[in-house]
Amino acid sequence: MSILNNKQFRDIMSQLIVVVGLVAFLWYITSNLLYNIDQRGITTGFDFFSQTAGFGIAESPIFYDENSSYFRAFLVGLANTLMVSFVGIFFATIIGIVIGIARLSKNFLISKLAMSYVELFRNIPILLQILFWYNVVLAALPSPKQSIEITATMFLNNRGFNVPKPIFEDGFGLVILAFFISIALVVYLVKWANKKFEQTGKDTLVLPWAILILIGFPFIIYLIVGSPMSFDIPALKGFNYKGGMNYSPEFLALTFALSIYTATYIAEAVRSGIEAVPKGQKEAAASLGLTPYQSLKAVILPQAVRIAIPPIINQYLNLIKNSSLATAIGYPELVTIFSGTVLNQTGQAIEVILVTMAVYLFISLTISALLNFVNKKMEIKER
Amino acid sequence: MAIFNEKQARPAPSNTKGIINWIFKNLLATPFDVAMTFTILAFLFWVIPPFINWAIIDANFVGTTKADCTGTGACWVFISQKINMFIYGFYPENEIYRVNIVFGLFFVFVTLFKYFGNSFITKIVIFSVYPVISFMLISGGYFGLPIVDTNDWGGLMLTLVVAATGIVVAFPIGIVLAFGRQSKLPVIRNASVVYIEFIRGVPLITLLFMGSVILPLFFREGIDFDKLLRALIVITLFQAAYIAEVIRGGLQAIPKGQYEAADSLGLSYWQKMLLVILPQALKVSIPNLVGASIALFKDTTLVLIIGLFDLLAMVHLTGSDSNWLGYDTEGYVFITFIYWFFCFSLSKYSKIIEARYNTDHR
Numbered sequence: 134m135s136i137l138n139n140k141q142f143r144d145i146m147s148q149l150i151v152v153v154g155l156v157a158f159l160w161y162i163t164s165n166l167l168y169n170i171d172q173r174g175i176t177t178g179f180d181f182f183s184q185t186a187g188f189g190i191a192e193s194p195i196f197y198d199e200n201s202s203y204f205r206a207f208l209v210g211l212a213n214t215l216m217v218s219f220v221g222i223f224f225a226t227i228i229g230i231v232i233g234i235a236r237l238s239k240n241f242l243i244s245k246l247a248m249s250y251v252e253l254f255r256n257i258p259i260l261l262q263i264l265f266w267y268n269v270v271l272a273a274l275p276s277p278k279q280s281i282e283i284t285a286t287m288f289l290n291n292r293g294f295n296v297p298k299p300i301f302e303d304g305f306g307l308v309i310l311a312f313f314i315s316i317a318l319v320v321y322l323v324k325w326a327n328k329k330f331e332q333t334g335k336d337t338l339v340l341p342w343a344i345l346i347l348i349g350f351p352f353i354i355y356l357i358v359g360s361p362m363s364f365d366i367p368a369l370k371g372f373n374y375k376g377g378m379n380y381s382p383e384f385l386a387l388t389f390a391l392s393i394y395t396a397t398y399i400a401e402a403v404r405s406g407i408e409a410v411p412k413g414q415k416e417a418a419a420s421l422g423l424t425p426y427q428s429l430k431a432v433i434l435p436q437a438v439r440i441a442i443p444p445i446i447n448q449y450l451n452l453i454k455n456s457s458l459a460t461a462i463g464y465p466e467l468v469t470i471f472s473g474t475v476l477n478q479t480g481q482a483i484e485v486i487l488v489t490m491a492v493y494l495f496i497s498l499t500i501s502a503l504l505n506f507v508n509k510k511m512e513i514k515e516r
Numbered sequence: 517m518a519i520f521n522e523k524q525a526r527p528a529p530s531n532t533k534g535i536i537n538w539i540f541k542n543l544l545a546t547p548f549d550v551a552m553t554f555t556i557l558a559f560l561f562w563v564i565p566p567f568i569n570w571a572i573i574d575a576n577f578v579g580t581t582k583a584d585c586t587g588t589g590a591c592w593v594f595i596s597q598k599i600n601m602f603i604y605g606f607y608p609e610n611e612i613y614r615v616n617i618v619f620g621l622f623f624v625f626v627t628l629f630k631y632f633g634n635s636f637i638t639k640i641v642i643f644s645v646y647p648v649i650s651f652m653l654i655s656g657g658y659f660g661l662p663i664v665d666t667n668d669w670g671g672l673m674l675t676l677v678v679a680a681t682g683i684v685v686a687f688p689i690g691i692v693l694a695f696g697r698q699s700k701l702p703v704i705r706n707a708s709v710v711y712i713e714f715i716r717g718v719p720l721i722t723l724l725f726m727g728s729v730i731l732p733l734f735f736r737e738g739i740d741f742d743k744l745l746r747a748l749i750v751i752t753l754f755q756a757a758y759i760a761e762v763i764r765g766g767l768q769a770i771p772k773g774q775y776e777a778a779d780s781l782g783l784s785y786w787q788k789m790l791l792v793i794l795p796q797a798l799k800v801s802i803p804n805l806v807g808a809s810i811a812l813f814k815d816t817t818l819v820l821i822i823g824l825f826d827l828l829a830m831v832h833l834t835g836s837d838s839n840w841l842g843y844d845t846e847g848y849v850f851i852t853f854i855y856w857f858f859c860f861s862l863s864k865y866s867k868i869i870e871a872r873y874n875t876d877h878r
Contacts, residue, residue: 148703239542242543243556256810256860269844454720458818460821468722482730489725490726493717
């Protein structure tokens, strides 16, 4: 028998060939890379991080000015990416769940409208949607002087959305403390109700009490301390609104498009999660004498959620990656600031792009780890 | 003797049939439904008539210049005047017929594929001849056709070139990567996993930046990539990772017995994978493969960020013509419809082939 027919030998050989091929390829491109860097006199290394950036950034949740370092600019970009992603995920989840449930409605109009929503927005590229919101819808808004007023404290115009900014005064810490105490109280209440249910079989209605405690207790403390919060209401000064908080058109276009687009996928995940629960489960619950609410809470939802959560988390990840398209409308998030302005100023393309990719890769891997954890946690324990 | 007199069955109660009943059952079943129905009707009434007014009733359809836009609604004259830009980009006017031939050949080849694609070989031949002929026709330099620089490619044509290249070329690479990820050999498996997870973990836009800025540094001078080729390479490598994951899903759905049966017949690894496992895995993966293709079609819009003039970029280009300022909205609505039409038809088509290939005897 020839050695070529030996399985072990062939396995080792084929792997060896792959390794040699990969190493040769990597050696080829790195040697060319080094040669080109040398030839063109490209600076390398990460020293640029500590240099002064020297450019301004329109919106930044953390302190930044032109004298800040490139590293600071990087942090601003990262913070904006995270902020857009967080707001986008929040709204996409709400819209997605509502639309997903609406698709299963017995009301003809509700289900068809939800279906049209999904089929319309899912089949239009996200970049097109971002540009549409930015260049068509938001650009058509009136100038600041003719702003659309909402309850005389919020103003929508082509420079963005101005809303009152809460200002926390001394003593607000106590209100936050009261909020945490009420959370603890609610946790205790739920535990007590569960224990009572297991011992006596009697169900206690916890939800209204929980809401009352969560809102009521901090509110009473708020009044006792003497209302330690005021609002800075935006006012028209010159050509634009001053004061309050301003959400730029870029931010609005990006969050609108990301939430609306991602919501279609979340809606589909919610729908298929609920539809995947066999009809027999509902019938079995009914035959046990559970009320519709009980059967939804104890039988249907726990099974539907287990199916729907993994695709929803994947969509969150997609939303974070899609937030990089902000660069098309110039919202200062990671890719715009770092792979855009910083790259152009420093010319250190390799480092800049590698760092950008590393950030996204880190976020992706963290979320996949989270997903694996959730999957394990929710796995049906079979005996 | 009792005689059985057949009695006519009574008609169904009037409240269980007819349009009125349908309305009560599907629109006004509960107080909540009543409220929702009227809210939605109000919403539709608020949205749809103004849109129809704008798009059709108050719109202008015929004319040649901006002066013909007399209505208060949309001016579709802008689209009809710029239609060549939207479809062909800057492709020279008297060479456009070549692109049209490629569009026409598509249907010819689909027909050929349908009637002559019985054996695997003819399928592959038909499948690979079309892209080659299309490339020769569009780029020129063959059959005595003048060369058209890729900088002049644009519009819907460029979008389709990018999407088709991505879908077709990424497919075999994706299959190899999926095999690699399922392989028992640790080196091959880990290399595939690292590649797939890296590509899937970063946004396409960063890969495109890498392609346009770093890729040229990987090669000596003399090897020159034009902008389009760089984008095509990146898009293909990107799509391959996603295709690989889709096919891996299909591979995992194949029962272990199929592998063992192939082994017991004495098939080699490649015979086993290509003749037994892959055909079944592909069949299972069809819906997701189409899904990945739709996603890629939508993602082709990103090439505008690295300076290619795809269909989306055409809105800005045509809108910046000083004779036609202020017609962005028409442009956006028009291309939105095109993108939507392609994606929606593809997704409906995938439902059809899914049903056709569903050979479960259930």
